[in-house]
Amino acid sequence: MYRKSLAELAADLQAGVCSSAELTQACLDRIAALDGRLNAFITVTADAALQAARAADARIRAGQAGPLTGIPFAHKDIFCTRGVKTSCGSRMLDNFPAPYDATVTRKLAEAGAVMVGKTNMDEFAMGSSNETSFYGPVKNPWDETRVPGGSSGGSAAAVAARLVPVSTGTDTGGSIRQPAALCGITGLKPTYGRVSRYGMIAFASSLDQGGPFTRSAQDAAIVLGAMAGFDERDSTSVQREVEDYRATLDAPLDGLKIGLPKEYFGDGLDAGVGAAIEAALEQYRKLGAQLVEISLPNTHLAVPAYYVVAPAECSSNLSRFDGVRFGYRASSPKDLTDLYQRSRGEGFGAEVKRRILIGTYALSAGYYDAYYLKAQQVRRLIRDDFLRAFEQVDVIMGPTAPTTAFRLGEKADDPVSMYLSDIYTIAANLAGLPAMSIPAGFVNELPVGLHVIGNYFSEGRLLNVGHRYQQVTDWHTRCPAGYE
Numbered sequence: 001m002y003r004k005s006l007a008e009l010a011a012d013l014q015a016g017v018c019s020s021a022e023l024t025q026a027c028l029d030r031i032a033a034l035d036g037r038l039n040a041f042i043t044v045t046a047d048a049a050l051q052a053a054r055a056a057d058a059r060i061r062a063g064q065a066g067p068l069t070g071i072p073f074a075h076k077d078i079f080c081t082r083g084v085k086t087s088c089g090s091r092m093l094d095n096f097p098a099p100y101d102a103t104v105t106r107k108l109a110e111a112g113a114v115m116v117g118k119t120n121m122d123e124f125a126m127g128s129s130n131e132t133s134f135y136g137p138v139k140n141p142w143d144e145t146r147v148p149g150g151s152s153g154g155s156a157a158a159v160a161a162r163l164v165p166v167s168t169g170t171d172t173g174g175s176i177r178q179p180a181a182l183c184g185i186t187g188l189k190p191t192y193g194r195v196s197r198y199g200m201i202a203f204a205s206s207l208d209q210g211g212p213f214t215r216s217a218q219d220a221a222i223v224l225g226a227m228a229g230f231d232e233r234d235s236t237s238v239q240r241e242v243e244d245y246r247a248t249l250d251a252p253l254d255g256l257k258i259g260l261p262k263e264y265f266g267d268g269l270d271a272g273v274g275a276a277i278e279a280a281l282e283q284y285r286k287l288g289a290q291l292v293e294i295s296l297p298n299t300h301l302a303v304p305a306y307y308v309v310a311p312a313e314c315s316s317n318l319s320r321f322d323g324v325r326f327g328y329r330a331s332s333p334k335d336l337t338d339l340y341q342r343s344r345g346e347g348f349g350a351e352v353k354r355r356i357l358i359g360t361y362a363l364s365a366g367y368y369d370a371y372y373l374k375a376q377q378v379r380r381l382i383r384d385d386f387l388r389a390f391e392q393v394d395v396i397m398g399p400t401a402p403t404t405a406f407r408l409g410e411k412a413d414d415p416v417s418m419y420l421s422d423i424y425t426i427a428a429n430l431a432g433l434p435a436m437s438i439p440a441g442f443v444n445e446l447p448v449g450l451h452v453i454g455n456y457f458s459e460g461r462l463l464n465v466g467h468r469y470q471q472v473t474d475w476h477t478r479c480p481a482g483y484e
């Protein structure tokens with residue numbers, strides 16, 4: 001059962017080939033048997049899942065099912081889930097059962113999807129390897145000595161290892177796409193504002209966006225359709241109708257103009273990864289697409305601008321964790337200052353503290369103009385580069401990450417080299433554009449991701465571009481050894 005795609009499972013549920021209770025139990029059994037190797041889950045909600053599955057079965061019998069009704073899935077532990085621990089990968093929230101549901105949580109529940117648990121992640125979504133989690137690192141199912149990517153590493157590993165057919169993630173600088181690439185699955189970051197951020201614990205509010213992890217673009221179209229939409233509780237969510245992403249999956253790619261930024265194919269790109277991407281581009285040419293060299297001249301400024309904007313916003317967002325209202329509280333404080341200092345000192349890990357320090361510095365009086373304001377100006381230049389490019393081309397392609405999955409510990413003590421693993425993904429967040437990673441081959445048995453960036457609200461086009469490729473390739477169907 002677990003080998004099947006979401007679309008196939010939905011058809012089986014409708015036809016009565018299996019029940020959601022059976023399917024959910026099968027996922028729970030696989031998690032129990034295999035997650036000891038991966039550490040992809042922080043919390044497994046077996047009882048609630050089986051109850052939700054029985055309710056989904058009743059709905060299916062009553063003829064009221066949608067494409068997600070009865071489908072088991074996992075939430076990144078950044079989405080608030082009422083009454084269920086929502087840790088954000090941090091000691092700070094280890095004792096926090098969310099008092100309400102995120103909009104994404106509510107929407108998926110209303111669609112009848114069955115949550116089986118919450119997945120491991122870098123602490124407060126800060127990281128590219130899942131090594132900053134309070135709950136320990138996640139292992140990559142393709143090679144358990146390697147990282148799954150981050151920050152949504154647990155969600156990516158869980159789908160890659162066939163523990164669940166679908167999971168959710170969030171992407172502030174690459175946290176859906178980079179782990180999707182390193183784990184050999186499909187991950188989509190929608191346009192900023194397409195998916196509600198209400199109840200999605202904030203890291204950098206102007207960059208964060210939720211999206212799906214699936215094994216195919218076709219499955220992502222189904223899940224995104226359920227996640228997306230205007231939400232009056234999120235003032236940055238966009239009032240715009242959600243398209244039927246499935247309706248356009250099969251559109252032909254004849255005449256599609258693919259932009260290849262020369263800046264994405266230079267120094268720092270692993271030769272094997274580069275060769276896999278070239279082969280994928282050749283496949284697109286055969287599908288009728290036209291390859292056009294373009295330039296995004298401010299690409300080199302994306303990582304530096306991000307590492308001002310994101311820490312600045314995080315230092316502000318994370319100020320709410322003060323040991324007073326919720327979350328971790330240090331024992332026997334001497335006075336209020338001691339309570340704040342020790343609760344934050346003991347509750348946050350090293351990477352989170354580094355970001356808060358950088359952000360607080362960048363926002364402090366006298367430095368604001370030099371750093372934050374300057375970074376916002378650079379951000380505008382990066383966006384303008386893309387807008388110019390989209391006058392010429394329909395989508396932009398390149399590698400999702402410069403290398404395949406690296407070894408656990410390999411970059412843990414070198415923040416700058418870790419930060420550079422998002423060199424291709426960060427610009428889409430700075431500009432607010434939608435982008436996707438799809439499996440596009442292997443180097444030494446480790447997956448490579450093809451990155452596809454689209455213009456604002458072109459999610460339907462991206463999924464179409466992914467689906468047509470997946471119809472003529474089988475990279476997305478490969479399963480890591482030991483998890484077949």
Ligand code: GLN
Pocket residue numbers: 125126127128150151170171172173174175176203310422
């Ligand atoms: N790796 C990047 C960071 O550490 C992006 C993380 C993310 O997208 N949440 O900030």
